[in-house]
Amino acid sequence: MKIFRFRDVVPEIPRLLFRRSLRFRFELLPQEARNLSGRKIMNFFVAGLNQFFKPARPFGHPVVAQVEPSNYCNLACPLCVTTSQSNARPRALLSLETFKSFIDEVGDYLLIIVLWNWGEPFLNPDLCRMIAYAKKKGIVVHCSTNGNVPMDDAKADELVASGLDSLVFGIDGATEKTYRQYRKGGDLSRVIGNMEKIIQARKRQGVTTPRLVLRFVVMSHNEHEIELARALAKRIGVDYFSLKNVDLPSSCGEDLDSKYVPVANKYRRYEYGEKAGDRKRQPFVCPRPWKRITLDALGHIIFCEMDYQNLHPFGCMNEGESAMSAWKGDTAASFRREFHDGHNRFAPCVTCTYKNSTTDGCIIDCERMRPPRGA
Numbered sequence: 079m080k081i082f083r084f085r086d087v088v089p090e091i092p093r094l095l096f097r098r099s100l101r102f103r104f105e106l107l108p109q110e111a112r113n114l115s116g117r118k119i120m121n122f123f124v125a126g127l128n129q130f131f132k133p134a135r136p137f138g139h140p141v142v143a144q145v146e147p148s149n150y151c152n153l154a155c156p157l158c159v160t161t162s163q164s165n166a167r168p169r170a171l172l173s174l175e176t177f178k179s180f181i182d183e184v185g186d187y188l189l190i191i192v193l194w195n196w197g198e199p200f201l202n203p204d205l206c207r208m209i210a211y212a213k214k215k216g217i218v219v220h221c222s223t224n225g226n227v228p229m230d231d232a233k234a235d236e237l238v239a240s241g242l243d244s245l246v247f248g249i250d251g252a253t254e255k256t257y258r259q260y261r262k263g264g265d266l267s268r269v270i271g272n273m274e275k276i277i278q279a280r281k282r283q284g285v286t287t288p289r290l291v292l293r294f295v296v297m298s299h300n301e302h303e304i305e306l307a308r309a310l311a312k313r314i315g316v317d318y319f320s321l322k323n324v325d326l327p328s329s330c331g332e333d334l335d336s337k338y339v340p341v342a343n344k345y346r347r348y349e350y351g352e353k354a355g356d357r358k359r360q361p362f363v364c365p366r367p368w369k370r371i372t373l374d375a376l377g378h379i380i381f382c383e384m385d386y387q388n389l390h391p392f393g394c395m396n397e398g399e400s401a402m403s404a405w406k407g408d409t410a411a412s413f414r415r416e417f418h419d420g421h422n423r424f425a426p427c428v429t430c431t432y433k434n435s436t437t438d439g440c441i442i443d444c445e446r447m448r449p450p451r452g453a
């Protein structure tokens with residue numbers, strides 16, 4: 079189920095109440111939050127009311143957190159705002175101290191942490207310590223990487239021992255030539271080697287997590303390699319193979335559509351009008367500022383990952399403010415009041431690419447590559 083989609087939540091309620099477990103999908107990947115405390119269950123229902131009534135100051139606590147371990151990257155992919163907006167924010171790694179304070183405050187209520195934003199998470203040397211700290215609170219931790227940070231067996235062991243639930247590897251090409259065309263500065267053979275090291279570490283420790291996802295963002299230059307990439311996923315032995323449609327942020331230049339959008343309609347995120355690049359608008363009411371809390375690498379609480387220039391921070395933990403006082407404070411409340419109908423004057427929202435999306439989320443498919451445990 080999708081968190082908070084009514085028709086998905088209802089069938090899960092008995093299991094939630096009697097087995098204290100919640101099954102849901104994040105980016106189509108199945109997840110399960112287990113051994114939930116009464117406090118977490120109660121907050122889940124309260125958070126559902128927030129989605130419905132949309133108060134300026136939400137009741138309870140957020141249930142989803144997005145956290146940015148690093149705001150810079152080791153690659154230079156053309157469509158990433160980390161590349162195009164490299165001077166928008168000072169380069170930073172989230173401090174372990176700030177992360178712990180954040181978890182101490184909201185961890186008793188969170189179901190899932192999405193452990194990336196802009197930048198490469200594995201550049202933060204404290205990443206595994208952050209994961210282990212969050213896991214002590216029973217939170218599902220989901221991370222993503224370009225897979226190019228060197229990893230030895232000891233590092234793979236540390237990652238597996240941290241308790242990370244799932245890890246996405248972004249690989250947009252099945253051959254070195256196609257891969258490097260977009261993942262500028264990347265090395266496909268190193269990424270494959272890192273995935274294999276994690277799989278070996280799982281075997282050494284006798285565990286099945288983190289479940290690995292090979293994610294392929296479909297673009298015009300690589301759509302011919304989808305089947306090769308699926309075969310590669312099988313050969314490596316990852317758990318899931320996922321296809322994602324390409325996002326085209328306005329800050330990365332003009333006429334990106336004709337350059338990057340794949341030919342096959344089923345892989346596209348947008349529908350077009352008569353003119354090239356004329357994306358059709360779709361009905362869209364954004365729920366983000368009510369269901370998520372987002373912490374950036376500089377310690378800011380922001381309304382959404384798309385505020386990558388820190389245009390409207392709600393507050394800053396590195397300046398002594400608490401996460402919840404920022405999330406429920408005056409700045410956040412006035413933001414939500416104006417935001418209410420999904421059309422507002424805030425800069426990242428005006429050009430938000432989710433508004434044009436014809437798909438239910440950005441993931442086209444997430445295919446299981448290995449049989450479920452016990453099958």
Ligand code: SF4
Binds near residue numbers: 384426
């Ligand atoms: S930028 Fe888009 S996803 Fe983010 S809060 Fe605004 S409308 Fe929602």
